[in-house]
Amino acid sequence: MESPDTTPEELDAVMERAAAAAPVLASQAPEERSHMLRTIADALDAAAEELVPLAMAEAHYPEARCRGELGRTTFQLRLMADTVELGSHLEAGIDPADPEWGTPRPDLRRLMVPLGPVVVFGASNFPFAFSTAGGDTASALAAGCPVVVKGHPGHPGLALRTAELLTRALSEAGLPDGTFALVTGVETGRRAVTHPRTRAVAFTGSIPGGRALYDLAVSRPDPVPFYGELGSLNPVFVTRAAAAARGGEILTGYAESANQGAGQFCTKPGVVFVPEETDLKDLVADFAGRGGARLLNERVEQGFSRVLDGLAGHPATEVLVQGRETGEGWSPSLLRTDLDTLLANAEDLLTECFGPATLVVTYADEARLLETAGVLHGQLTVTVHGEEDDSVAPALLALGADLAGRVVWNAWPTGVAVTHAMTHGGPYPATTASGHTSVGTAAIRRFLRPVTYQSVPQSLLPRELRDDNPLGVPQQVSGGLPS
Amino acid sequence: MESPDTTPEELDAVMERAAAAAPVLASQAPEERSHMLRTIADALDAAAEELVPLAMAEAHYPEARCRGELGRTTFQLRLMADTVELGSHLEAGIDPADPEWGTPRPDLRRLMVPLGPVVVFGASNFPFAFSTAGGDTASALAAGCPVVVKGHPGHPGLALRTAELLTRALSEAGLPDGTFALVTGVETGRRAVTHPRTRAVAFTGSIPGGRALYDLAVSRPDPVPFYGELGSLNPVFVTRAAAAARGGEILTGYAESANQGAGQFCTKPGVVFVPEETDLKDLVADFAGRGGARLLNERVEQGFSRVLDGLAGHPATEVLVQGRETGEGWSPSLLRTDLDTLLANAEDLLTECFGPATLVVTYADEARLLETAGVLHGQLTVTVHGEEDDSVAPALLALGADLAGRVVWNAWPTGVAVTHAMTHGGPYPATTASGHTSVGTAAIRRFLRPVTYQSVPQSLLPRELRDDNPLGVPQQVSGGLPS
Numbered sequence: 003m004e005s006p007d008t009t010p011e012e013l014d015a016v017m018e019r020a021a022a023a024a025p026v027l028a029s030q031a032p033e034e035r036s037h038m039l040r041t042i043a044d045a046l047d048a049a050a051e052e053l054v055p056l057a058m059a060e061a062h063y064p065e066a067r068c069r070g071e072l073g074r075t076t077f078q079l080r081l082m083a084d085t086v087e088l089g090s091h092l093e094a095g096i097d098p099a100d101p102e103w104g105t106p107r108p109d110l111r112r113l114m115v116p117l118g119p120v121v122v123f124g125a126s127n128f129p130f131a132f133s134t135a136g137g138d139t140a141s142a143l144a145a146g147c148p149v150v151v152k153g154h155p156g157h158p159g160l161a162l163r164t165a166e167l168l169t170r171a172l173s174e175a176g177l178p179d180g181t182f183a184l185v186t187g188v189e190t191g192r193r194a195v196t197h198p199r200t201r202a203v204a205f206t207g208s209i210p211g212g213r214a215l216y217d218l219a220v221s222r223p224d225p226v227p228f229y230g231e232l233g234s235l236n237p238v239f240v241t242r243a244a245a246a247a248r249g250g251e252i253l254t255g256y257a258e259s260a261n262q263g264a265g266q267f268c269t270k271p272g273v274v275f276v277p278e279e280t281d282l283k284d285l286v287a288d289f290a291g292r293g294g295a296r297l298l299n300e301r302v303e304q305g306f307s308r309v310l311d312g313l314a315g316h317p318a319t320e321v322l323v324q325g326r327e328t329g330e331g332w333s334p335s336l337l338r339t340d341l342d343t344l345l346a347n348a349e350d351l352l353t354e355c356f357g358p359a360t361l362v363v364t365y366a367d368e369a370r371l372l373e374t375a376g377v378l379h380g381q382l383t384v385t386v387h388g389e390e391d392d393s394v395a396p397a398l399l400a401l402g403a404d405l406a407g408r409v410v411w412n413a414w415p416t417g418v419a420v421t422h423a424m425t426h427g428g429p430y431p432a433t434t435a436s437g438h439t440s441v442g443t444a445a446i447r448r449f450l451r452p453v454t455y456q457s458v459p460q461s462l463l464p465r466e467l468r469d470d471n472p473l474g475v476p477q478q479v480s481g482g483l484p485s
Numbered sequence: 486m487e488s489p490d491t492t493p494e495e496l497d498a499v500m501e502r503a504a505a506a507a508p509v510l511a512s513q514a515p516e517e518r519s520h521m522l523r524t525i526a527d528a529l530d531a532a533a534e535e536l537v538p539l540a541m542a543e544a545h546y547p548e549a550r551c552r553g554e555l556g557r558t559t560f561q562l563r564l565m566a567d568t569v570e571l572g573s574h575l576e577a578g579i580d581p582a583d584p585e586w587g588t589p590r591p592d593l594r595r596l597m598v599p600l601g602p603v604v605v606f607g608a609s610n611f612p613f614a615f616s617t618a619g620g621d622t623a624s625a626l627a628a629g630c631p632v633v634v635k636g637h638p639g640h641p642g643l644a645l646r647t648a649e650l651l652t653r654a655l656s657e658a659g660l661p662d663g664t665f666a667l668v669t670g671v672e673t674g675r676r677a678v679t680h681p682r683t684r685a686v687a688f689t690g691s692i693p694g695g696r697a698l699y700d701l702a703v704s705r706p707d708p709v710p711f712y713g714e715l716g717s718l719n720p721v722f723v724t725r726a727a728a729a730a731r732g733g734e735i736l737t738g739y740a741e742s743a744n745q746g747a748g749q750f751c752t753k754p755g756v757v758f759v760p761e762e763t764d765l766k767d768l769v770a771d772f773a774g775r776g777g778a779r780l781l782n783e784r785v786e787q788g789f790s791r792v793l794d795g796l797a798g799h800p801a802t803e804v805l806v807q808g809r810e811t812g813e814g815w816s817p818s819l820l821r822t823d824l825d826t827l828l829a830n831a832e833d834l835l836t837e838c839f840g841p842a843t844l845v846v847t848y849a850d851e852a853r854l855l856e857t858a859g860v861l862h863g864q865l866t867v868t869v870h871g872e873e874d875d876s877v878a879p880a881l882l883a884l885g886a887d888l889a890g891r892v893v894w895n896a897w898p899t900g901v902a903v904t905h906a907m908t909h910g911g912p913y914p915a916t917t918a919s920g921h922t923s924v925g926t927a928a929i930r931r932f933l934r935p936v937t938y939q940s941v942p943q944s945l946l947p948r949e950l951r952d953d954n955p956l957g958v959p960q961q962v963s964g965g966l967p968s
Contacts, residue, residue, distance in 0.1 A: 007535060025883075077587030085964065090940060095906035104560030105903045108896060112906035112927075117919070220703040224913040227920065243589060313894070379707070390942050399510075399945055403936045413591060413939040420588045423578035423595035424965035425937035432709040436600070436934040437710065442965060443593075444935070451919040453886045454908035454928070458894040459873050462882055476966055481568065481905035483959055483967055 005153075005162055007187030019180030019317035020119035020148040026178050027146045028116050029334050036083035036173050039143060043079035045171035046072065046135060046164070053163065060157040061129045062296035062331070067263065068130070069114035070371075075130040078137055078420045082144035083343045085422075085443040089475030091450065094466045096479045101315050101458075108457045114450035117227075118201030121194045125206035126156035127199075127300045133157065134164040134184065137420075137441055138204035138229075143182075145449035147201070154190040156299045161186075178454035199420065202449055204440065205230040206268070208305075209354070209431050211234045216434050223361050224395040229445070230434040233424070234406075236415045239398050241388040242277045242368050244412075249280055250291040252387050253434060256360075257288040259414035261334050264295035264303065265358035268414040269383050272354060275371055278340065278364040285362070286322050289336040294328030297357055306357030313337055313355060318347040325358055334358035341365040341373075343396070348377035368394050372401060380429025380436065381406040383415035407432065407439065490670030500662030500682035503602035508954045509661050511599050519566035519751070519921065521658050522626060522797075526562035528654035529555065529618060536613075538702070543640040544612045545779035545814070550746065553612070557865050558613040561620055561903045565627035568628065568926040572958030574628070576935065577949050591940045594950040597933035600710075601684035604677045604964035606698065608638035608689035609781045610749045617667065618641065620903075620924055621687035621712075626665075628932035630684070633666050633952075635674040639782045640890040653910040658697050667912060678702050678711075685932055687923065688713040689751070691788075692837070692914050699917050707864035712931050713917040714909070716837045717865035717889075718755040719898045722881050724871040725760045725851050727895075732763055735870050739843075740771040744817050747778035748841035749785065752866050752898040755837060758854055761847040768845070772819040772897045777811030780840055790842030796820055796838060801830040808841055817841035824848040824856075831860035855884060863912025863919065864889040866898035890922065891917065 008016070029129050030038070046053065050072055057068040085091060095112040115394055120142040131137060134151050142149045153161035161266045165184035185194060195203050195218045203219050203226060205212050212230040217365030219228035248374050253276075260271050276282075314321050318339050326337035335358065344351055351361065367370060371394065383403030386409070388395040398462040402409035407428035420440050426441035427433045433440070440447050460468050466475045476484035491499070505867030513521070529536065533555055542552040568574060571616035578595040603625040607616030614620060617634050630783050636644035648667035655664045659724060677936065678686050678701045686702050686709060688695050695713040699853050702711035723735055736759075759765075781788040797804050801822050808818035818841065827834055827846050848854060850934045854877065868894070871878040885892035890911035901924050910916045918921070922932045942952050949958045959967035 025887075074588050075951045081587065088964070090964070090966070096906040097902075097906040102905070103902070104564065105557050106900050106906055109904045110902060110904055112908055148742065216703075217710070220699075220708075223700070225703075225917060227918075390944055395945060399938075399941065403938075407935065408937045408939060409941065410939040411945070413940045417589050419580075419586070419590045419593060421580040421586070421590055421593055421594045422939055422961065423580040425595055425935040429934075434708060435710075437930075439935060439937075447920075451912075452890065452908040452910065452922060454906055454922075455882075455886075456891060457895040457896045458882065458892065461873055462878060462894070469559045478905065481571070481573070483573070485966060 003313060005158065005186050008185040008190040010193060011187055013190055013193055013197065014078065016150055016183045017187055017197045019120060020150055020183065021199040023116045023148045023178040027148060027181060030146060032089060032367055033088050035146060036086045038172065039079045039083035039086065039140065041171045041175045042135065042168055043076040044169045047076050049167055053160065056160040056163060057129045057157065059162050061264065071130040075135055075421065079140045081420060081443060082140045088143050089473065090115045090464055091446045092475055094475050094477045096467065096477055103224055110454050110456055111463065112452050112454045113370050113464055113466055115453050117145060117449050117451055119199050120149050120202045120204060120449055121200050122149055122151045123191060123207060124151060124154045124301060126154050126478060127263065129157040131205045132442040134161045135168055137445060141445035142204065144446045148181050150185060150194060151472050152194055153184050153186045192218060196222055200226055202226050203228045209233045212434065223284045228434050229438060229440060231268065231440050232431045232433065234268055234432045235352060235354055236269055236381060236383045237378060238271045238274040238385040238387065239371055240274065240276045241392045241394055243389040243392050244387040245280055247389060250284060253285040255286060255414055258418045260360040261292060262416045264297055264332065265334065266298055266356060267416045268390045271360065271385060271415055273361045275363045275365055278366050280364065282322065282362065286336060289323040290329060292334050294331035294333045295358065296331035296455060302356060306355065309353060309355040310335055310359050316350055318343045318351060319402030323478050332358050336362065338362045338364065341370060345377060347375060352377060353466050364376065364472060372397055375401050375404065378405055380432040382426060382432045383408045383410055385410040385415050387412055405429065491668040491673040493676060494672055496668055496676055496680065498581065499633055499666045499668055500602060500680045503633055503666065503680040506631045506663030507601045510631060510664060513629060515570050515572060518629060521655065521660060522562045522566035522623065524654045524658045525618065525651055526559040528650045530559050532650055536643065537747040539643040539646060540640065543643050544781055548748065554611060554613040556613045557903065558618055560800045562623045564903060564926060565623045568627060568629050568929065573640060574929045575958055575965065577951055577958050577960045579950065579960055581963065593937050593939055594946065594949055595935050595937045596949055598936050600934055602682050603630045603632050603685045603687060603932055604683050605632055605634045606688040606690060607634060607672060609637050609639045609785060610746065612640040612643050616688045617644045618651055618783060620928055624928035625719060625932045627929045630932045631664050633677060636667050637834055670909040679705055679727060683709055685709050686711045692716045695917065698927045711917050712921060712923060714751065714923050715914045715916065717751055717915045718835060718837055719752050719864060719866045720855055720861060721754045721757040721868040721870065723757065724875045724877055726875050727870040728760050728763055728873040730872060733767060736768045738897055741769060742899045743843040744775060744841055745779055745899045747815065748817065749781055750899045752901060754843065754898055756844045756846060756866065758846045758848055761849050764845065765845065769819060772806040772817050773895045775817050777814035778815045779814035780843065785839060789838065792836060793818055793842050796834065799833055801826045801834060814879050815841050819843060819845065820843045821847065821908065824853060828856060855880055858884050858887065861888055863915040865909060865911050865915045866891045866893055866899050868893040870895055888912065932936060
């Protein structure tokens with residue numbers, strides 16, 4: 003089912019076609035671009051009966067999960083289409099000439115414009131939503147950038163078929179053939195990052211893989227932005243009051259979240275802090291009673307097994323439930339340590355274990371939870387289970403905001419809503435660009451840059467910046483609120 | 486007048502104090518932060534009679550220039566203060582929970598938060614506006630980030646005195662002493678970029694210097710954003726119709742802009758394209774009639790002299806006016822080539838010559854100006870002098886938007902207005918982060934990152950995100966316009 007690797011010559015041709023398509027996309031009217039995005043969404047929805055079985059076979063996820071993820075993916079494309087029509091992402095700004103201003107001030111008008119060809123590296127664990135036609139592709143196209151996807155080898159057939167559907171839909175929508183392309187091969191991916199035509203890179207995957215590509219992107223003669231989502235432990239803090247009030251419910255929710263998708267979520271709660279008096283019996287029984295689940299692919303399985311061995315064999319941890327390969331896949335593992343031991347062994351224990359394994363940390367002194375700020379690196383999420391009048395809650399939420407792109411209260415980090423105010427991001431190594439999100443409509447901003455027109459006459463201005471505003475985009479005049 | 490280099494131990498202490506000040510700044514109320522910025526502005530204005538002579542002595546600029554630049558600097562600080570009070574930069578977004586949404590959607594609220602300590606490398610050519618208390622410092626403080634300035638050796642006394650005034654003003658405003666610091670020394674600068682406490686770097690200077698520091702920033706174990714403004718040729722295209730209509734006026738404006746500040750502007754028009762029939766006699770006389778001007782410092786002078794020798798001695802150029810060291814400084818140089826020769830020798834000729842020298846390129850076929858897109862790198866500005874009904878004008882403006890952060894029509898690129906819609910930025914090597922501007926209120930965004938609060942109760946939310954909006958910041962609800 004897998005295509006042969008793209009040759010260097012083929013990649014050159016793909017990148018040249020993308021560069022040639024860039025000005026065509028950049029000059030689309032909003033309704034053309036939103037039509038393009040909706041056409042893709044429709045094509046994918048129409049092919050659900052073909053795509054869902056492909057995803058099930060290649061990613062080893064149950065049908066409901068695959069169907070849900072496809073729905074999320076096409077919803078995302080349509081939400082991007084709505085956003086493109088609204089035009090807020092253009093950040094149109096008009097500062098009329100003002101002789102009274104504190105510096106000479108001619109007429110200045112700003113518009114966000116697309117960067118050009120974007121290379122997207124999809125993730126294995128979301129074969130739809132974070133892959134070929136996923137969030138990075140959707141937001142880059144919404145920005146007006148051609149997309150070259152480096153297909154994930156974990157779902158080669160699905161990647162190929164998705165790409166065929168996209169290519170056909172784009173062609174039917176009248177777009178040039180450089181608008182979208184799929185390429186394959188590890189070396190091809192590296193070449194794409196350093197290709198002169200590439201203007202930005204988006205990546206979802208592991209820390210080592212992402213860092214290696216980041217290093218390539220920033221070492222180019224002309225560095226390009228690299229938006230990488232690399233890894234996260236997603237710590238969960240359960241305060242003493244919350245544990246006393248509803249400890250059982252919290253631990254049930256934890257087991258559910260940690261084991262969703264066989265623990266293969268970038269937002270899986272990988273470490274949970276509970277008071278030392280917490281009764282873990284039911285949690286142990288829950289983990290021990292869960293069957294095996296096949297992991298995404300052999301590479302994920304090998305990595306998981308290696309990290310789990312390291313954690314389970316570490317003198318600082320106690321194995322509460324030892325997962326194993328059941329024949330039908332891996333059953334979940336549950337480890338335990340205490341706060342002092344964790345703080346003393348942080349570099350060994352605070353490592354992402356991508357798969358069905360998670361660490362419970364018991365604490366005696368609630369206030370000392372704040373010491374974890376010194377050992378936790380950047381996170382996608384930090385979760386607090388607390389009571390509204392918990393004295394430690396404000397400090398834990400502040401710690402969350404310091405460390406992570408999303409702070410969750412009395413809920414679970416898995417399940418990333420696709421909305422306007424979502425942040426799926428965070429300080430390194432959660433991402434390589436903490437100023438941005440890779441989920442939600444704000445993800446479009448990654449692929450735009452500002453251009454300011456000075457003293458350009460109305461007839462020569464982009465329509466978005468004209469006084470008569472024929473496209474009706476929100477315009478910010480003299481720094482006021484957009485209207 | 487110059488301080489001894491900051492020792493590694495002193496730098497450590499400075500960075501620790503900055504890190505300790507970060508949460509204090511982050512939690513300032515808007516009126517506290519704007520008060521802080523206005524206090525600094527007032528302190529600098531009050532010291533004008535002391536600062537202006539220092540700048541004149543160290544940067545070799547005339548009094549009016551220094552006075553004007555100080556005014557620009559304090560205006561900038563006050564404009565940042567106004568912006569902080571308005572609160573648009575916080576990008577507060579509220580997506581209420583919605584069970585009908587296409588993905589599970591709990592209550593989600595986004596706020597931009599400061600990154601933490603920012604290291605600023607000021608420029609030699611704007612000892613006020615792009616240095617110790619300049620745009621990078623102002624926008625980082627406005628974002629709520631402590632600032633550590635690596636003082637420019639070109640104006641050590643001014644840097645030190647400015648820092649003393651800032652430090653005293655901040656102390657009087659009740660800020661912790663880690664809010665601002667000045668450090669000195671080349672090696673200190675490198676150490677600051679790689680220091681674990683540093684969260685972002687802002688730089689204005691040369692391509693080699695900026696690239697070396699960029700490389701350090703991105704090679705850290707935890708890479709940090711590096712906002713570098715490195716260099717620009719600022720090409721100017723004069724269409725045939727414009728030259729016919731008002732060629733003399735355009736060339737006079739060109740001579741004025743190119744020689745402003747002895748050609749030591751990052752937005753100096755370094756290359757101008759005119760029709761081959763253009764009479765250059767008056768331009769030559771203008772350049773030849775200008776006296777010498779002392780350059781910023783010996784290093785700038787050496788660099789200028791080396792690049793000028795390379796250009797003037799190149800077989801592809803003709804020297805129309807040979808500048809020289811007059812005893813009172815350098816008189817300006819004017820070189821000439823034609824479009825074909827330029828395109829054939831682009832790498833040699835299209836190099837920034839920081840100082841009083843500029844290149845005129847004559848063309849026969851106006852349409853072929855668009856071929857320069859293939860040889861020009863990223864620019865801060867592209868300028869077009871044309872007529873509104875010029876057939877080539879739309880394509881030249883589009884070329885400008887492709888290459889640059891600012892497109893200027895029938896005006897000159899020198900003189901960067903500090904406003905809301907300004908972009909002082911552009912594709913590499915003009916900057917290392919084309920998604921941003923280093924001038925104007927949008928510069929604040931470089932030092933912020935989004936955090937989303939999920940299902941956090943009103944009493945525990947940051948005030949900016951509460952339903953009752955006690956601070957009155959603009960809130961974007963469900964992706965609508967902020968209000």
